[in-house]
Amino acid sequence: MNQYQVSPAEKKFIGSHILVAILALAVGSLFGPLQAFEHAGWDFYQYLKPFIKSYYQGLTVHGVLNALVWTTFFIMGFLTFLVIFGLKRQLKNPTLNKVGFWMMVVGVVAAAIPILTNQATVLFTFYPPLKANWAFYVGLTLVVVGSWVEGWGLFMTYAAWRKENPNERTPFVAFASLITAALWQICTLGVAVEILTMLLPLSLGLIDGVDPQLARTYFWFTGHPLVYFWLLPAYISWYAFLPRQASNSKMFSDSLARLAFWIFLVLSTPLGFHHQYVDPGVPPAWKFIHSMLTFGVFFPSMMTAFTVIASLEMGARKSGGKGAFGWIGKLNWSDPSVAAQLLAGILFFFGGMGGLTNASYNVNLVLHNTAFIPGHFHLTVATAVTLSFMGISYWLVPYLTGRKLWQPKWATIQAWVWFVGMIIFSNSMHVLGLLGAPRRVPLGLAPYVPAEWNSRLFQVGLGGAILFVSGAIYLLVMLKTATNKERVESEVIVPVADSLQDVAQTPEWLDRWAPWLYGTLALIVVVYGPQLVDQIANIALTSPGFRVW
Amino acid sequence: MSTQKMHIDRYERNWMIVSAVLLVLFASAVSVAAFGMGIQVPAPEQRVNPNTVATDPNSPWSNPGLREVAPGKYDAYILAHAIPNWEYLPKEISVPVGSTVSFYVTSPDVQHGFKVQNTNANFMVIPGQVSKLTVTFDEPGTYNYICTEYCGSGHGVMYGAITVTP
Amino acid sequence: MAKKDKEEDEFRPTGTIAVLTVFVITLIAIWATIYAILVQRGGTL
Numbered sequence: 001m002n003q004y005q006v007s008p009a010e011k012k013f014i015g016s017h018i019l020v021a022i023l024a025l026a027v028g029s030l031f032g033p034l035q036a037f038e039h040a041g042w043d044f045y046q047y048l049k050p051f052i053k054s055y056y057q058g059l060t061v062h063g064v065l066n067a068l069v070w071t072t073f074f075i076m077g078f079l080t081f082l083v084i085f086g087l088k089r090q091l092k093n094p095t096l097n098k099v100g101f102w103m104m105v106v107g108v109v110a111a112a113i114p115i116l117t118n119q120a121t122v123l124f125t126f127y128p129p130l131k132a133n134w135a136f137y138v139g140l141t142l143v144v145v146g147s148w149v150e151g152w153g154l155f156m157t158y159a160a161w162r163k164e165n166p167n168e169r170t171p172f173v174a175f176a177s178l179i180t181a182a183l184w185q186i187c188t189l190g191v192a193v194e195i196l197t198m199l200l201p202l203s204l205g206l207i208d209g210v211d212p213q214l215a216r217t218y219f220w221f222t223g224h225p226l227v228y229f230w231l232l233p234a235y236i237s238w239y240a241f242l243p244r245q246a247s248n249s250k251m252f253s254d255s256l257a258r259l260a261f262w263i264f265l266v267l268s269t270p271l272g273f274h275h276q277y278v279d280p281g282v283p284p285a286w287k288f289i290h291s292m293l294t295f296g297v298f299f300p301s302m303m304t305a306f307t308v309i310a311s312l313e314m315g316a317r318k319s320g321g322k323g324a325f326g327w328i329g330k331l332n333w334s335d336p337s338v339a340a341q342l343l344a345g346i347l348f349f350f351g352g353m354g355g356l357t358n359a360s361y362n363v364n365l366v367l368h369n370t371a372f373i374p375g376h377f378h379l380t381v382a383t384a385v386t387l388s389f390m391g392i393s394y395w396l397v398p399y400l401t402g403r404k405l406w407q408p409k410w411a412t413i414q415a416w417v418w419f420v421g422m423i424i425f426s427n428s429m430h431v432l433g434l435l436g437a438p439r440r441v442p443l444g445l446a447p448y449v450p451a452e453w454n455s456r457l458f459q460v461g462l463g464g465a466i467l468f469v470s471g472a473i474y475l476l477v478m479l480k481t482a483t484n485k486e487r488v489e490s491e492v493i494v495p496v497a498d499s500l501q502d503v504a505q506t507p508e509w510l511d512r513w514a515p516w517l518y519g520t521l522a523l524i525v526v527v528y529g530p531q532l533v534d535q536i537a538n539i540a541l542t543s544p545g546f547r548v549w
Numbered sequence: 550m551s552t553q554k555m556h557i558d559r560y561e562r563n564w565m566i567v568s569a570v571l572l573v574l575f576a577s578a579v580s581v582a583a584f585g586m587g588i589q590v591p592a593p594e595q596r597v598n599p600n601t602v603a604t605d606p607n608s609p610w611s612n613p614g615l616r617e618v619a620p621g622k623y624d625a626y627i628l629a630h631a632i633p634n635w636e637y638l639p640k641e642i643s644v645p646v647g648s649t650v651s652f653y654v655t656s657p658d659v660q661h662g663f664k665v666q667n668t669n670a671n672f673m674v675i676p677g678q679v680s681k682l683t684v685t686f687d688e689p690g691t692y693n694y695i696c697t698e699y700c701g702s703g704h705g706v707m708y709g710a711i712t713v714t715p
Numbered sequence: 716m717a718k719k720d721k722e723e724d725e726f727r728p729t730g731t732i733a734v735l736t737v738f739v740i741t742l743i744a745i746w747a748t749i750y751a752i753l754v755q756r757g758g759t760l
Contacts, residue, residue: 054702055705056699056701056702056704123699125699127659127660127698127699129658129659129660129676130659130660130699130701211677212660212675212676212677212678213675213677213678216673216675252558252561252728253556253557253558253561255555255556255557256555256557256561259555276673277590278590278591278671278672278673278680279591279672279673279675279678280591280592280593280594280672280673280674280675280678280679280680280681281593281596281675281678282593283592283593284583284589284590284591284592287590288583291576291579292576295572295575295576296572298568298572299565299568299569299572302564302565302568303561303564303565303568305735305738306560306561306564306565306728306731306735307561309728309730309731309734309735310558310560310561310728310731313728313730313731314726314728316730317726317730321730323730324729324730324733325730325733325734327730328730328734349738349741350741352742353741353742353745353746354745356575356742356746357745357746357749360575360579360746360750361579361583361590362579362582362583362588362589362590362669362753362759363579363582363746363749363750363753364590365588365590365669365670365671365753365756365759366669366671366749366752366753366756367749368662368664368671368672368697369662369664369671369673369697369698370664370697434749434752436664436666436667436695438662438664438695438696438697439697440697440698440699440704441704441705442705443705445705445706446705446706446708447706447708448693448695448708501556505556507555510555538596540596540598540677542598542599542600542676542677543599543676543677544600546631546632546658546659546701548631548632548658548659548700548701548702548703549701549702558728560727560728560731560732561728564732564735567739571739571742571743575746578750579750582750582753582754586754586757586758587758587759587760588753588754588756588757588758588759589758589759589760590759667756668756669753669756669757669758669759670759682759683758683759683760684756684757684758684759685757685758687757
């Protein structure tokens with residue numbers, strides 16, 4: 001089978017995204033364990049004072065670099081690859097995509113300077129009236145706008161392909177990538193408005209105050225779909241790559257996979273109030289409506305679970321897998337890319353359970369802003385997403401660079417070490433949260449910590465140490481691969497799975513954009529519109545900015 | 550084109566039904582707790598000016614503390630502030646066991662959190678807004694209230710305590 | 716097409732159902748535990 005060849009220039013362009021992503025992960029991941037160690041009572045921050053002033057500065061570096069920069073760059077690179085490879089077509093306007101990429105790079109640098117000089121210790125949620133240096137907000141804006149520009153480049157490429165192929169079904173990987181990019185364009189409007197109308201003018205001294213409640217509403221308009229922007233590229237890999245990688249199988253249901261992605265587009269934005277259940281300024285009726293829609297967006301994830309697992313099982317049975325669970329052993333666990341993604345998927349089960357619990361309206365009273373929350377999102381963004389991306393990089397980086405993966409055995413070990421470390425870390429964080437421990441607190445020093453938390457705090461530190469080892473192995477493998485003298489023998493095969501059904505039989509309505517886009521916008525207007533209008537009509541720019549770090 | 554039907558596997562269809570039923574069950578349980586048992590999330594209570602809320606003599610938060618509004622029923626006006634030293638005012642309150650306390654909390658500076666341990670009182674404190682929830686203390690003991698949102702360098706030491714006397 | 720349908724009819728995703736059953740039971744257990752904490756702590760109005 002002859003695969004479409006992505007041009008060397010485009011490979012280099014995609015690879016630049018992955019490079020920035022991994023550099024961000026390298027720096028950001030240095031600080032994750034420091035937070036965990038602090039919880040266990042091993043405070044390294046006191047020795048870092050000349051460079052890093054506080055636990056909170058470290059936490060800001062960790063959150064911004066890992067949750068925002070690593071993810072966004074990896075995703076934009078991966079989506080660009082999937083669109084080009086899926087459509088078998090070069091970018092329509094490569095210059096546009098390059099402009100977008102460099103805007104993002106400049107943005108990261110602009111935001112990094114105030115963060116590293118302790119001028120922006122506002123964590124990755126930067127809630128006003130905390131007031132950071134203006135360069136932080138300019139940097140974030142450039143990252144977002146740069147990612148929009150790259151998205152436009154992808155849409156133009158799709159439009160050109162559609163003109164050339166009016167009757168074909170969009171290949172799944174390109175289709176799903178375009179939906180992910182569209183979702184991002186829609187949802188980031190919230191944070192863009194927040195920064196441009198309040199945070200940036202405040203930091204420049206153009207206005208005297210902001211409305212913190214309205215700012216939160218804008219922020220969470222972006223904040224939850226952001227989670228799907230992280231997650232959907234991992235889903236694409238689980239749907240379309242993992243079955244072939246793990247058991248030489250096919251995608252169990254092409255139509256349902258497409259339907260799931262449309263549901264994600266429609267439902268992932270109009271539910272942001274589920275992050276604001278305990279905000280004073282939002283009426284409970286709207287919170288309740290958003291909680292019901294959140295239950296709705298759980299549904300396509302359940303569909304995903306079935307399709308992906310069934311695809312894997314189908315292949316494993318063919319290679320002799322037996323029993324209710326025995327077939328799992330027949331999956332190709334020795335491939336590091338497979339091991340990483342399977343382990344990511346297993347922990348995502350628990351991430352989903354915690355997420356659904358958080359999202360359950362008043363149940364959130366038990367959990368809101370406790371350690372349960374970072375425990376939860378270290379299973380989702382820091383494992384389901386991050387460990388999957390690591391797994392993807394184990395074939396993608398050799399594909400892009402033409403260099404062999406260095407020591408696949410170490411790559412496999414890395415995935416397992418992450419899995420073990422995360423179980424210890426995340427489990428103890430969840431339990432601490434249920435015991436009442438708050439998030440974002442150096443618990444090693446907090447005056448109200450009862451003795452019964454201590455064993456769990458130790459486990460947080462232990463988990464952090466194990467994760468640190470795993471992160472270090474990952475960076476070593478990537479470094480050694482990028483500089484590997486051993487070249488791949490021939491072109492690396494992109495391990496994309498075929499669909500079990502004939503894709504031409506996929507219904508046409510699953511390949512039409514307009515109804516889904518209009519539906520998305522209509523739902524946003526219905527379930528966000530009234531509150532946005534009300535909060536904007538009653539805006540009170542009375543909160544002056546503070547630098548309290 | 551429209552003759553193409555969506556293909557859904559029998560088992561997958563059943564799974565989708567199970568998923569839907571499960572989500573409806575969760576939604577129902579949540580609704581019963583919210584509308585049947587009165588376990589509710591905060592509602593808009595009052596808007597205030599954060600610049601004057603702690604100093605205006607007409608503002609209850611210029612004199613924060615506990616007010617008994619009826620036998621066994623209290624309103625607790627609590628100010629959460631980062632400046633100058635990350636604390637709640639008052640730092641300590643005391644009520645007899647069985648008391649019902651409504652917490653009215655606001656901030657004159659940055660965002661804070663307010664979580665009374667081992668109760669359902671857990672909410673954001675946002676400058677310009679007043680957050681309110683009510684809980685009943687049926688067990689004697691000490692209940693810390695702690696800050697759950699990052700509010701600057703002293704966030705980790707920001708807490709107070711309710712003593713529930715037998 | 717006919718051949719493919721046949722191939723698929725032969726495949727019963729019993730392992731998938733087993734895995735998802737474990738998932739659903741665990742989900743209900745965790746969710747119900749935390750819901751019970753909420754209810755036991757009582758009303759907020």
